Amino acid sequence: MAKRITIKDISKQLNIHHSTVSRALRNHPKVKEETKKRIVDYAKKHGYKVNMSALQLRGSARNVIAVIVPNISHHFFSNAISVITNLAYKEGYIVSVFQTNESFEQEKQVLDSIIQNNIAGIIASVSMQTSDVSHFKELERYKIPLVLFDRLVDDIDVPKVEINNFEIVSQAVRHLIENGANRIVHITGSDRISVFRNRQQAYRHAIKEMGIEYSNTYMIDEDFTLEVGKSAAKSIFTEKTIPDAIICDSYMLMLGVVLQLKEMDISVPNDVKIICFGNNPSLEVITPSVSSIVQPITELAEASFNLLMKRIEEPDNKQFEQQIFSAKLINR
Amino acid sequence: MAKRITIKDISKQLNIHHSTVSRALRNHPKVKEETKKRIVDYAKKHGYKVNMSALQLRGSARNVIAVIVPNISHHFFSNAISVITNLAYKEGYIVSVFQTNESFEQEKQVLDSIIQNNIAGIIASVSMQTSDVSHFKELERYKIPLVLFDRLVDDIDVPKVEINNFEIVSQAVRHLIENGANRIVHITGSDRISVFRNRQQAYRHAIKEMGIEYSNTYMIDEDFTLEVGKSAAKSIFTEKTIPDAIICDSYMLMLGVVLQLKEMDISVPNDVKIICFGNNPSLEVITPSVSSIVQPITELAEASFNLLMKRIEEPDNKQFEQQIFSAKLINR
DNA sequence: CTGTTAGCGCGTTCAG
DNA sequence: CTGAACGCGCTAACAG
Numbered sequence: 129m130a131k132r133i134t135i136k137d138i139s140k141q142l143n144i145h146h147s148t149v150s151r152a153l154r155n156h157p158k159v160k161e162e163t164k165k166r167i168v169d170y171a172k173k174h175g176y177k178v179n180m181s182a183l184q185l186r187g188s189a190r191n192v193i194a195v196i197v198p199n200i201s202h203h204f205f206s207n208a209i210s211v212i213t214n215l216a217y218k219e220g221y222i223v224s225v226f227q228t229n230e231s232f233e234q235e236k237q238v239l240d241s242i243i244q245n246n247i248a249g250i251i252a253s254v255s256m257q258t259s260d261v262s263h264f265k266e267l268e269r270y271k272i273p274l275v276l277f278d279r280l281v282d283d284i285d286v287p288k289v290e291i292n293n294f295e296i297v298s299q300a301v302r303h304l305i306e307n308g309a310n311r312i313v314h315i316t317g318s319d320r321i322s323v324f325r326n327r328q329q330a331y332r333h334a335i336k337e338m339g340i341e342y343s344n345t346y347m348i349d350e351d352f353t354l355e356v357g358k359s360a361a362k363s364i365f366t367e368k369t370i371p372d373a374i375i376c377d378s379y380m381l382m383l384g385v386v387l388q389l390k391e392m393d394i395s396v397p398n399d400v401k402i403i404c405f406g407n408n409p410s411l412e413v414i415t416p417s418v419s420s421i422v423q424p425i426t427e428l429a430e431a432s433f434n435l436l437m438k439r440i441e442e443p444d445n446k447q448f449e450q451q452i453f454s455a456k457l458i459n460r
Numbered sequence: 461m462a463k464r465i466t467i468k469d470i471s472k473q474l475n476i477h478h479s480t481v482s483r484a485l486r487n488h489p490k491v492k493e494e495t496k497k498r499i500v501d502y503a504k505k506h507g508y509k510v511n512m513s514a515l516q517l518r519g520s521a522r523n524v525i526a527v528i529v530p531n532i533s534h535h536f537f538s539n540a541i542s543v544i545t546n547l548a549y550k551e552g553y554i555v556s557v558f559q560t561n562e563s564f565e566q567e568k569q570v571l572d573s574i575i576q577n578n579i580a581g582i583i584a585s586v587s588m589q590t591s592d593v594s595h596f597k598e599l600e601r602y603k604i605p606l607v608l609f610d611r612l613v614d615d616i617d618v619p620k621v622e623i624n625n626f627e628i629v630s631q632a633v634r635h636l637i638e639n640g641a642n643r644i645v646h647i648t649g650s651d652r653i654s655v656f657r658n659r660q661q662a663y664r665h666a667i668k669e670m671g672i673e674y675s676n677t678y679m680i681d682e683d684f685t686l687e688v689g690k691s692a693a694k695s696i697f698t699e700k701t702i703p704d705a706i707i708c709d710s711y712m713l714m715l716g717v718v719l720q721l722k723e724m725d726i727s728v729p730n731d732v733k734i735i736c737f738g739n740n741p742s743l744e745v746i747t748p749s750v751s752s753i754v755q756p757i758t759e760l761a762e763a764s765f766n767l768l769m770k771r772i773e774e775p776d777n778k779q780f781e782q783q784i785f786s787a788k789l790i791n792r
Numbered sequence: 793c794t795g796t797t798a799g800c801g802c803g804t805t806c807a808g
Numbered sequence: 809c810t811g812a813a814c815g816c817g818c819t820a821a822c823a824g
Contacts, residue, residue: 181513181516185802186800220618387745495809518804
C-alpha cells in the first residue's frame with residue numbers, strides 16, 4: 129500500500145531535517161543552493177506534491193471557492209461557472225460546485241458542508257424556495273466571504289451582482305405594446321427572489337404606464353424545466369382571455385411554451401409574440417423566432433469573482449459593493 | 461477575530477477531555493448519555509462543525525470528487541456534472557469541477573492540483589489535445605481512482621464509460637445514404653481521442669460499405685464553438701465538390717454550420733441534410749430542422765459515478781469494467 | 793544556513 | 809465510562 133510521499137520521507141532519505149526540506153521547497157532564501165537543489169531534484173523525481181489538507185489545517189491556505197447554483201445544467205449557470213472556474217484557476221483556486229435543485233433544504237445542507245470543508249469563499253445564486261436567509265448569515269461566524277449573483281435576496285448585507293432587471297423588463301413591455309400587444313403575460317419565478325420581484329414590478333409598472341388593463345403574472349417556484357414551461361402555457365392558453373404576448377424569465381420555460389403553442393396550433397409571432405431571457409445561441413435558429421434579453425454572463429461572473437477576491441483579501445472591509453450590468457433586448 | 465469553534469473549545473467550556481467530546485460527537489457507544497447530551501447540545505448551540513481538513517489529514521476521510529471536462533458550459537458536460545453532483549451529494553461527497561479548455565497543458569496542471577488536494581477520485585473526459593497520458597498514469601502512484609467517460613484514451617487501464625459511437629455513426633451514414641445523400645462530410649474531433657476515432661472509422665467503413673466514393677473527414681482539435689463551426693462550413697462549402705449531407709460531432713459546431721449555410725443561401729435539408737450529436741432540447745424547435753443523435757447523458761453520468769464509487773470502495777480490484785450505452789438517432 | 797520544537801483539529805490508541 | 813498521549817503533513821518561531 130504505497131503512501132504518498134511527504135516532506136518527512138524526503139528528509140529521511142536525504143538526512144536533512146524536514147523543516148529544511150520544507151524551506152527548500154518553498155524556496156526560502158536561507159537554504160544553501162546545493163542542498164536546495166538536492167531536495168528539489170529528489171522531490172521532483174519522486175513526485176512530491178504538497179498536501180493541501182495540511183496547509184488548510186494550519187490555516188495558512190484556503191484554496192477552494194464554492195459556487196452555489198440552483199441547477200448546473202442551465203445555460204446561464206454553466207456559463208457562469210465556466211468563467212469563474214477559469215478565473216479562479218489563474219488565482220490558484222479550485223472551484224467546487226453545489227447544486228440546490230431549487231430546494232431550500234438542500235441549500236442549507238450545502239452551506240453546512242461548505243463550512244465543514246474550510247472553503248475560502250462563496251459565490252451563490254439562491255434557490256427559488258429561499259426566503260429565510262439565516263443559513264447565509266451563519267457564514268459570518270465562520271468568516272467565509274459570500275457574494276451573491278443574479279438570484280439575490282435582500283435581507284443580507286454582502287456584495288451583490290445583478291443585471292438591470294427593472295429597466296430591461298420595462299423596455300421589453302414597451303417594445304411589445306408598441307408592436308401592437310395589449311395582453312401581455314409574464315411567466316416568472318418566485319417573488320421571494322429579488323430578481324423576479326423586480327421584473328414583476330417592472331412589468332406591472334410598465335403596463336400601467338402604457339395604459340394597458342390586462343395583467344397576468346404567472347409565478348413558478350420550482351426548477352425552470354421544459355415541462356414546466358409546457359404546462360404553464362397550457363394553463364395560460366385555456367383561460368377565457370388569452371394573451372397576445374409573453375415575457376418569459378427563462379429560456380427553458382420558453383422552449384416549453386413554444387412547443388406547447390405548436391401543439392395548440394397557436395402561431396408565434398402572429399398570434400403571440402414572445403420575449404425571453406436567455407443567451408442561448410440556439411435562439412438564432414429557433415423557429416418561430418423569439419426575441420430575447422441577453423445577459424452579460426461573462427461580466428457578471430467576472431464581477432462576482434473579483435468582488436469575492438476583494439472580500440478574501442480585505443475581510444474587514446465592510447463596504448459591500450452592489451454592481452449592476454446592463455442586459456440587451458434583441459429583437460427577432 | 462472570531463475563530464471557528466473546535467472540539468477543544470467545547471472540551472474546555474465543559475470541563476471534559478477533548479477525546480470524550482470527539483467520541484460524543486461521533487456517537488460512540490461508550491459515552492454516558494448525559495454527558496453526550498451536554499456535549500451535543502453545546503456543539504449545536506455554538507455551531508460546531510467538523511473540520512474536514514483535519515479528517516483528511518488524518519487519512520480518515522476523503523470527501524471530494526473531481527470532475528474534469530474540456531468545457532463546463534457545453535450542454536453535454538454541464539448535464540453530466542449536474543447528475544454527478546446530485547449523486548455525489550447523496551453519498552456525502554462534494555464535487556470540484558475542473559476545466560481543461562481542450563488544452564493538454566491545462567489538463568496536466570489540473571491533475572497536479574487534484575493530487576495536492578487529497579481528492580477521493582476523478583471522473584474525467586480528456587481534452588482534445590491529449591495524446592500522452594502519463595499524467596493520468598501518475599495518479600496510480602497517489603492511489604487516486606480514475607474513471608474516464610465519453611472522451612476516452614486507449615493507453616490507460618481504468619474503468620471507462622462511453623456510447624456505441626461506431627454503431628450509431630454507421631447507422632447515421634446509412635440513414636443519410638438511404639435518403640439520397642452520396643457526398644457526406646464528417647465534421648469531427650481529433651483522432652487521438654477514441655470517441656472521434658471510432659466515429660471516423662465508422663464513417664469511412666459505412667460509406668465504403670454503401671459503395672460511396674466521396675469521403676471527407678473534417679477534423680477539429682480545438683474547442684467546439686459556434687465560430688469554429690461557421691468557419692468549418694465556410695471552408696467545406698467553398699471546395700470544388702460540395703457535400704449534400706453532414707454528420708456533425710457536436711451541437712455547437714452544428715449551430716455554426718447552420719448559420720453559415722444560411723448566410724451562403726444553402727438550404728437545409730433540401731441542399732444539405734444534417735445529423736448532429738446532441739441532446740439539446742432546442743433541437744425540437746430549430747429550423748431548418750436537424751436530425752440528431754441523442755446520448756443517454758444521465759445513464760453515462762450515473763455509470764461513471766457508480767464505477768468510481770466501486771473503485772473507491774475496492775481499490776485493489778483491478779478488474780476494470782468498460783460500459784457502453786446506446787445512443788439513439790432521432791430523425792427530423 | 794540548519795535543526796528543534798510546537799501546534800493547527802481530530803480520532804485512535806492505551807490506560808485507568 | 810473517560811483522560812492522556814500520539815501523530816497525520818506542514819510551517820513558523822526559535823535556537824543554534
